[in-house]
Amino acid sequence: MGHFGVTKTLHTLKEHLFWPKKRRDVERYCERCVTCKKAKSKVQPHGMYLPLPIPDSPWTDISMDFVLGLPRTRNGRDSIFVVVDRFSKMTYFIPCHKTDDAVNVANLFFRDIVRLHGIPRSIVSDRDVKFLSHFWKTLWCKLDMLPLPHEHVISKDGKARADYVKQLHQHVKENLKRRTQRYEKQANKGRKRVSFEVGDWVWVHFRKERFPAQRSSKLLPRGEGPFQVMAKVNENAYKLDLPGEYNVSATFNVSDLTMFDDPSDLRTKPFQEGGR
Template sequence: MKKRLRLLKEWPTPKHISEVRSFHGLASCYWRFIKYFSTIAAPLTEIVKKSVGFKWESEQENAFNLIKENLISAPLLALPDFTKTFEIECDASGIGIGTVLMQERRPIAFFSEKLIGAALNYPTYEKEMYALVRALETWQHYLWPKEFMIHTDHESLKHLKGQDKLNRRHFKWVEFLETFPYVIKYKQGKENIVADALSRRCTLISTLSAKLLGFEHIKELYANDPDFANVFNAYEKIAFDKFYRHEGYLFRENRLCVPNFSLRELLVRESHAGGLMGHFGVRKTLDILNDHFFWPHMKHDVERICERCITWKHAKSRVLPHGLYTPLPIPTEPWVDVSMDFVLGLPRSKRGHNSIFVVVDRFSKMAHFIPCHKTNDATNIADLFFKDVVRLHGIPRTIISDRDVKFLSYFWKTLWGKLGLP
């Protein structure tokens, strides 16, 4: 090993393009061990192209020496430990991006990429966002199972998510990011604790079932909520007794305060029954909720809902295997079998709508396009369905949707309630 390191250290300065390709090829085999390899090697990468003649200037010399130094002193990469939290750190320069996958600040893997074409003209915040997207694409097999941390100043993510209209590239990036259970860790600033708590909303949105299409309408409920109205209205700009407001949301320490409406029950049910080993007891369900949420008498709500869970009482341990997919029955008459879906992420209309609730008759293919808000939950959607579909066509026999089964359960429950049926 010492002999190989000595040979690498004494590698002569290339005098011909073939010698550059030889060194570049050797170094590229170990790019995973060198932080920001693509950016460092960019001057050498340029001259190995067929369209560029051989030239060796100070820029190439510096890159050559820096790569040798990094190869000789490459850090020892740690093996991933799936019981610990993964961390990602991203950086972007004028010509390249670099990311690091870590645990407890120990590097597990490096990724770097030289920017080419249109990417070279991205503004800084876009390059930072692109670096994050490439990191998640590269290490998604590590990151999807559990919550992980992104070290950033949040400017790029904050800028993109604050736009009213996103172009196709930005929308694709944001949509991809929201499939991951990430938490933002801010590098500096006195608002770190507050901002970190709010950033967990990204995790909540991606891990909760689709019974609630957004959290934005929570802001509108605080002012008249019996549990939080006094604190919310009296202390708009300053913290009081561990409560504070941030961007319209009310927090107690680092937990989101949930007003007294149907979301509380949905959160309890999701925490109790969600995950691979669902139907937890009262204590475990409370622990899950207390990590992210706060409202008075939470334990009473958890006990009440757990007591009504038959699965939890019987503690079933067997899970039947999934059967084969079966075809949908062929409809025989109009508006007896319908399907429904949502078109999200649209620009806000003059009346404030930003989504479309689509209901299609599977027999005639006739469709209703109903304006709605992305914040509508199952109860609101059932109201719209009753007003715009049931009023004209009656109650259907079947409804096909790719929404969560719990969403459909609440939907049907609300629909039957409007008809006066138990």
């Protein structure tokens, strides 16, 4: 007949058949349908919000992103390189080109950020691992690694200012903690904690931006599987035994994963508990 979902299947069965707990059995049957899982896959509300560690001081932990595809300026720049200090929320908007690679971005970062604030301790970005690796290598190659002279003279006024700055930083950190806790509570509404074990089999949802070839048409499946869990990266990320033909990272967010139920049990399990 086709794959019409729970409602239409129940409506068709209602005209001809009856057994106890029929709705429950139909729901289980449709949930385990391999064809439906591939064609109707979607992002699940799986995984709890995991906030980043709160920085201790300004410009030690930053984030960077790009605004692409803007109208060209007279100098030919069509994008913006955005750098944000995660402690103070101070932001730099640096003009750049959409085609800039990790080397060019590292040069801009050194010119506008390192020159004023030094080298950060961590960088958060949605760019891939290769990009960040080349970025860091270029950045370190540009640094003068000679030891800087130390000034041993400490004035009382300078010490008082340093103490004031430390107190200010502690106050800001406490505010960030409270705000993060409020955001975490709000972000976790409607979400549920889901975990998998190494060796489990899961379905994978194909996001358009990550699997453009597999989602190039509306008629193509939105998911695939099952794939085996190889390792647990953290509470919200797992590494799968993904075939090399997909040519993407094998690490997936838990919101793209759904537990695989063996379809061989469809003819027995739902009806054993139903009584008839």
